Amino acid sequence: MSDPRPDPQQWRDLLLREIVLPSAVEPVPTEQGCGRRLAAEVRSPEAMPSVPIAAMDGFAVRRGDLTVPGRTTLPVSAELPARPGAVPALAPGTAARIMTGAAVPLGADAVVEVEATDADPFGPVPAAVTLHLQQLPPAQRHVRAPGEEVARDELLAAAGDRVGPGLVGLARALGMATLPTCRRHRVSVVVTGDELTAGAESPGSVRESNGAMLAAALRAAGAEALAPLHSGDDHAGLRATLARAAADSDLVVTTGGIGHGAFDVVKTLLGERGSSTSRFAHLALRPGGPQGWGRLDGGVPVVHLPGTPVGALVGFHLFVRPLLAGGAAAVSTVLLGDTTADGARRRPGAVHAMAGRLRLGEDGRELVDLLPGRRLAPYGRADAIVLRGAPGTEDGWARVVRL
Structure with a gap:
């Protein structure tokens, strides 16, 4: 009998333990701080108002x-x-x-x-x-009175808080020229596959979209996304591309090449048949079951995502985003609303990731509706990933990751 497939939460916890990205304080001009995470607490340098x-x-x-x-x-x-x-x-x-x-x-x-x-x-x-x-x-x-609005040395925001427009305005009113933010993590995306093309299609080709999609997701999560790189299905080319990506990055993310086929070049290069520097598993997750992680030259961590666009997107939000400064993707429990789009047969014992859209019900409670469509299509308007069948979820409820 084969070993049971790891639960997605177990895999997420494993990556959070094993991959700790470097942290550093990066002072930025106050006007440019919005959306970034604070690396240190911010206290008022003076009272406001300073005089009656x-x-x-x-x-x-x-x-x-x-x-x-x-x-x-x-x-x-x-x-x-x-x-x-x-x-x-x-x-x-x-x-x-x-x-x-x-x-x-x-x-x-x-x-x-x-x-x-x-x-x-x-x-x-x-x-x-x-x-x-x-x-x-x-x-x-x-x-x-002096200090009526803000006292001198009063805590304005804690380390880890996201900078919003209110803090920007408050800091400028107090004469603060910079804010101590977390340095954005530099992340490279490497997409693999001979079939991927950037332009016009030919028989057997597929327009490459994972690179642009994951770069956008990285920026939304507060990271610095480097220009995506593409490698074909050969070991020498992939090895050179990964080395190039690792040279400039805190983290590398690959997509594709981690299944069970002869052309799954990422797995054969870095897994048990190759350098054994990455570990691969098939999670109890659909889509996005194939996953992996490891270390590249210089110890740079790498996370391996599936090559299918929806599998890559789900894997990013579940396993990559929590690693980033400012990209925490908490999983919350939300009441299910419209589930008519859930017409597909679901495999027992697996977590099924589906596109959802959040709303408030008539009683004021938050609901999530499942969106119709196949593969990546419903994610064009989704604002949540709904994890149906997640352990500990009661009937009528689902675990949700907000996008």
Whole structure:
């Protein structure tokens, strides 16, 4: 009896243990950090705001100068727009017209909104202003205190967090010119097969698409995808192509040549019949059962994916993406929605990877619908890979990898 086929999760865990890609901090200009992972925590270098500022258009006053309830008329001693420059202290017994975002003058302990005065909000600064108040405003009314938004040395983001537009804006507001991101892993894709062509078809030829597809997937996962390389079905050519790929890469990904045929050149070159530097297995997974991994010259890790486009895509998201900085592909459990597209017979004991699309049901719960179509076609609009038959999945539920 043959050995049982490894479960996809077991294979995924094996690769995560055996392949640890080099990590390094790469400071990048803050504006270019969006989408990358942080290599270190980010803390605020200063308080924001750094000085008290007005949170309302109005008049900065000393509360001790106000008569409440009733009317208070005060001379206007200054106009304070939101612009750089020194702000004079507020003279006792006066008010200063102030705009939102302007620094509050020393001595003022409240800002009275312009709507509570007789001033024209759009007119020139008046010589005096009358304030109509029913009660004394609380201390620091409409004043944003120093550090109210962000305290000095406050944690803004943790190591491993993905940089989003919000962090970019916050970092720039705090004067941070760079962010400490993880260096993008350099990954080469090597596609194999004499039948693959780049242009016009001839009898027996197949347009090569795995290289472009996997390079796009690598970029989406935060890696630096090098130009895909192509090798035919001969050992000498493949050996030279792999050496070229390994020279510039942190990781090499191959597609094709790992089945059980005489022309499965990757397996015969690197497996038991060759250098024995790679291990191959047929997982309990359809499509994408043939898989492999190993080491190339210089110790560069290599992951071997099937040559079929859908098998390569499924294998990438299950086994390659988790290895990349910023490319973690967590598997979640989601309620199944429309399963009418699941008309094919499924092999018992295997995990079946299918294209799916996520949505919210009427009750607000997330559902995943199986998409109709054969092979790669449904992945044109899929946003999830649905793993039907994954161990521990209850009826009506499925494991899902989000694309």
